[in-house]
Amino acid sequence: MDQKSIKKHIADELSISFKQVDASISLIEEGNTIPFIARYRKERTGELDEEQLRTIEDRYHYMRQLNQRKDEVLRKIEELGQLTDELRGKIEGAIKLQDVEDLYLPYRPKRKTRASIAKEQGLMMLAEKIRTTEDPHVIDEEAAAFLQPEKGIESVEDAIKGAMDILAEELAEDADIRKWVRFYTWENGCLVSKTKDPEARSVYEMYYDYSEPVKKMPSHRVLAVNRGSKEDILKVKVEVEEEMILKRLSNWFPTEPHRYTQLIIQDSYKRLISPSIEREVLARLTEEAEKQAIHIFSENLRQLLLQPPVQGKMVLGLDPAYRTGCKFAVVDDTGKMLEVGVIYPTPPQSRVKEAKEAILTLIDRYPIEIVAIGNGTASRETESFVAEVMKESKRQLYYLIVNEAGASVYSASKLAKEEFPDLDAARRSAISIARRLQDPLAELVKIDPKSVGVGQYQHDVAQKQLGESLTQVVESAVNFVGVNVNTASTALLQYVSGISSSVAKNIVKKRDELGHFQSRGQLKEVPRLGAKTYEQSIGFLRVFNGENELDKTPIHPESYAIVEQLLDSIGLTPTEITSDAGKHKLNQLDIKHTAQEIGCGEPTLKDIVEALLRPGRDPRESLPAPLLRSDVLQLEDLKEGMQLQGTVRNVVDFGAFIDIGLKNDGLVHISKMSERFVKHPMNIVSVGDIVDVWVLSVDTDRERVGLSMLSTERE
Known part of the structure; x- marks a missing residue:
């Protein structure tokens, strides 16, 4: 099967045009990344999304491997002198590796039988x-x-x-x-x-x-x-x-x-x-x-990474434990660590009074607004303690339980040691828990994706495929959101399209030399960040409060001239873009006509207009904010038919686990998600969703709660 035949086969298989497949494969072979192609080469691919592009890439690699195996099998059978025209035709016409292996089986060298x-x-x-x-x-x-x-x-x-x-x-x-x-x-x-x-x-x-x-x-x-x-x-x-x-x-x-x-x-x-x-x-x-388990893990991870950041809030992070005490960290609204320590509000020490005084002192010393509690050992006991402290506080406070999966992995990592060389692993973990609330994406990228814990049976699947899939999810999420080049860690930067870990370190080093980047163009001065890397990455890197307002948008510098033509054609100056009159003109724009007038593709122009209307916008803002709590819920408080509000923590094949404020998450079985047939829970909910649920059953011995999303279950 020649190259053209392979591309035609993929096009037919995926129900897209040959032109789209041909363009996508050409772009990939030219060294372009999937996020870059999906975002900045829409005209060439016919606006294929990342998932479609990755499928094309996977199928293309498979078909090439199939061709190589066919050639090898034909050669081996021919060497045996047993290759007939009929057999050659069957092998060359096979479209699955399994079919090729079946045809080769009678000729395969084998032990004595x-x-x-x-x-x-x-x-x-x-x-x-x-x-x-x-x-x-x-x-x-x-x-x-x-x-x-x-x-x-x-x-x-x-x-x-x-x-x-x-x-x-x-x-x-x-x-x-x-x-x-x-x-x-x-x-x-x-x-x-x-x-x-x-x-x-x-x-x-x-x-x-x-x-x-x-x-x-x-x-x-x-x-x-x-x-x-x-x-x-x-x-x-x-x-x-x-x-x-x-x-x-x-x-x-x-x-x-x-x-x-x-x-x-x-x-x-x-x-x-x-x-x-x-x-x-x-x-x-x-x-x-x-494959299904990896897909579920990947989708859950994507939703977790894209949880909206809680911006502008000072956070107290708590990493609960029994014997070693509850580690705390006060983190300001930029993620900077202000103070760390340890209290012992839980057994065996149970120094509750002393712990209360310590937390109340922190609340008086810093304008803390939210307490983030890790969901590990002693989490619910710590939650009860925090709820009691909040009643004695003069300031209105809220708390929430944060998934701490992977926090211990991060806290013992080389990266954590570089960030906080003078702290032990437990205190680093408390900082990570606080930062996860402020910006989940920026903090979670520091952890091996397999350690985040939002799947099922992740240890029972092929680890290589799982790792590759999850890495792709992180890359996709990072590039979807964009990265502030003046605040990003090396861990975050290395997931940006085209940027390697060594280039990420060089960016941070250059930033330290400059104080901060004033423009995207300055990144060309970063060692080993060549022309190709610059092209692939720069649209996903943001420079806020810089020399050019466009540098904080997802508009690629290659399109800056198009922006100038656009503004000139509708009579707008750069300073008028965000005015009511400017927004009105942009909203009323005839995309098709204007694209023809200025010689620009319609998809690119559409993206440019969207970016100009919302410069510096974080796409995570449209997602539901975390559910904050002010009081604790006990298992004994629950009654069948009771209505509660909870956060989706994990989605699996058979249902979804919901955090309703108890030690263990409650389960909504797939049959209790909708009145209509549900093929998969992911069609109804995603990690991070805030949902209304009704209590179906309470098993106090096993501390399990059955929940329903059907309003017909109410009392």
Whole structure:
């Protein structure tokens, strides 16, 4: 398949034009990043978004690998002298790697098998007679001619058995047969799990005697069963009704079935085909389950990263613990650490009075407005303590629980040590918790995305694919929001389109030399930030209060001349853009006509106008603000039918976990999310959403709360 054919295949597969695929692949091969192409090359791609561009990139790489494998397989079969025109045509026409491997299977070098031994014994002719002869008595007679005691064929039965082994292997290696059996097993098979010890207690008890159709099994159950199998608690297999399969296999023989062909079919399926296809089906189940789990983790991470920042607020961050005490950090509205320390309001010390005095002193000393409490060990006890302190405070305060996943990873990292060399890991963690509230994106990028904890079974999926997917999500989020080049950390800068970790360090070093950047153009002076890197990154880097007002917008410098033409065409000066009259003119602009007039693409002009109307706007502002609380909720306070408001903390295949202010998040099952059918919880909620819920059930022993988003559940 040549390059043009590959691109046409991808276009047909994704239902987009050949021109879009061709342009996208060309741009990628020219060294452009996906965020850059999606934002600044819309005219060439027909406004494809990042997800579509990444799919094109993935499919293109797959098809190239497929081509390489085809060439390799053709070469190997040709070297064996067995490449026919028909086989060449089948291999060249294959569109899946699996199909190529099926076609190559009969020619693949293998260890000695019963069939290969039989071939060495000269039983190929007898095998062909068995395959084409209708009368088994004739076979019995002719088999006598193949007796060779010196080669181990001492009887007619030995000869027939060897010939049957040859046919069983040929049947099992027939590409069309394998393809059909694989499809039939996927469509009609059931995954069955059993336990080795029915009396043993474990988290896998629901799978001790379990069966579910393969094609309907959701990813979270697949991964749960896989984990149970790895822990040697469950035995897993795929079962399928064999009658139709055996009937299909009998069609491989040109004659009506007789006792020998029936035995061959049974042996081929039971010994060779079934175990192999079962492994393939289980592998596909796992692959698709992992893909879904990675997708869920990625979507949740994106929503978490894009939580709106709580700007202009001084925050008190608390990292709760029992024995080592509750670490605190006061952070000003710019994220600067002002004071750190430790209090002991929880057991075993329970120095509550002393802790209260310490917090009240901090509140008097600093204009703290919000308390951010990490959701780890002793979180709810600390929450109760904070609620009591707030009642004694003269100032109105609010608190909220912050997901502290990965905070300990950050606090022990090299980056954290560089930021706060004089503090221990626990105090760094308290600072991180406070900053997560002020700007989740800027703080969370300092942590390995896999440690953020907003998925399911993330430790059971392919870690390489998970890491790559999550890195792409972080890059996408960072470039979507944009980065203030004068305040960004190296951790944040290295996720900007085109910028490596070494260039990010050089930007910070240059910033320290200059005091701050006055314009985007000054970034050209940064060592190793060449012309290509500048082109890819500069639109995502913002310079506020600089020499050029456009430098704080997502407008790329390559389009500054277009902005000048636009303003000139509608009679606006740069200072009039944000005036009511200027906004009115921009809102009334005929995009199509103006784009033709100034020689600009419509998508680019549309983005420019949007940026001029909202210069310096943070796209996260449109998302719901965090839910702040002023009093604590106890499990004992809950009654069935009670209405509450909560924050979505995690979305999984079977529902969503909601923080309603308790120690453990409540669960809204997918069936309780909407009156209509819900294909997946992500179609209804996202991480960070503020939702109204009603209490369905309260399990005080296990501290679990069942919730519903259906208003019909109210009292």
